[in-house]
Amino acid sequence: MQEAKPVATPMSETKKLTLDSGTPLADPKQYCMVIGSLQYLSFTRPDIGFAVNRLSQYMHRPTNDHWQAAKRVLRYLAGARSHGIFLRSDCPLTVHAFSDADWGGDKGDCISTNAYIVYFGGSPISWSSKKQKSVARSSTEAEYRAMANAASELQWISSLLTELGIVLPVAPVIYCDNMGATYLCSNPVFHSRKKHIALDYHFVRGYIQSGALRVSYISTHDQLADAITKPLLRLRFHLLGNKIGVKPLPPS
Known part of the structure; x- marks a missing residue:
């Protein structure tokens, strides 16, 4: 997925996932491995917090729709691999x-x-x-x-x-x-x-x-x-992501 075409948001706001949507995967191992890795990444990337929470709910019975949604998160990360939390030093300790x-x-x-x-x-x-x-x-x-x-x-x-x-x-x-x-x-x-x-x-x-x-x-x-808490449109997602503090690294 490193060379996959990037997307602007980690989750589609139009396609609603359910437990029964799609066809069950013959071998769910790869899906579980990807979601498990994303759970660790979400410790430092709040922008994928909802997507990881949502996809984790299907680990006991993943389908092809869930797998496509998981790959969408990877496509989003491929285009935002330099992003991280910006730690500020100019704010009062509140x-x-x-x-x-x-x-x-x-x-x-x-x-x-x-x-x-x-x-x-x-x-x-x-x-x-x-x-x-x-x-x-x-x-x-x-x-x-x-x-x-x-x-x-x-x-x-x-x-x-x-x-x-x-x-x-x-x-x-x-x-x-x-x-x-x-x-x-x-x-x-x-x-x-x-x-x-x-x-x-x-x-x-x-x-x-x-x-x-x-x-x-x-x-x-x-x-x-x-x-x-929910999938958002691209403009709203990027506006909130910037306000949250998830930003690309400054050029070195």
Whole structure:
């Protein structure tokens, strides 16, 4: 695939993959090897985070459609092999995260995908793109679950920084583009229709009340985690990728 024609995005935004799409591969070994390698690469390349998460869900029964999608990721990487995370040194030592969810994005089982990207200063240091464990009955529920995952990661990172002797000037912030989830964080009244997400609610609320966490609303246009919750059009993907901090190496 080194000489393959590059593509602009790692995953097609029009072709929807499902567990039953395509013909099962006679020998899935090569597919599993490629996806396994991509999982390691995604540790330093958040731009392929969603594609790797999606394709990993078919490793037990890959088809020719899944194999073509995996090769598309390789074609994308062939045209972006010089890209990497840009680590900035000119930013204050603050911690913030972008949290997002694609409500019911999986057409096979209607389970949402949640994602977060955590920044230390101006550089991304942690990210995740993962399917939720059950169907969310509202977009607010899906977004709040994603926010709880981001809050858990921020808690661990803040604890690690404390052990390293780094004092954060302000409490970490989670940026969310769902008004309902943001309002639920600041509203002390827990509505009965939200009892099914009680654990996530009390987990996040506890940190907010103690002053260890803040949640702020952000417009969908500026939501960077959108890049790892769903396939995007080329212009939108490259815009968010650049804002995330995945950039080509400067000329030496």
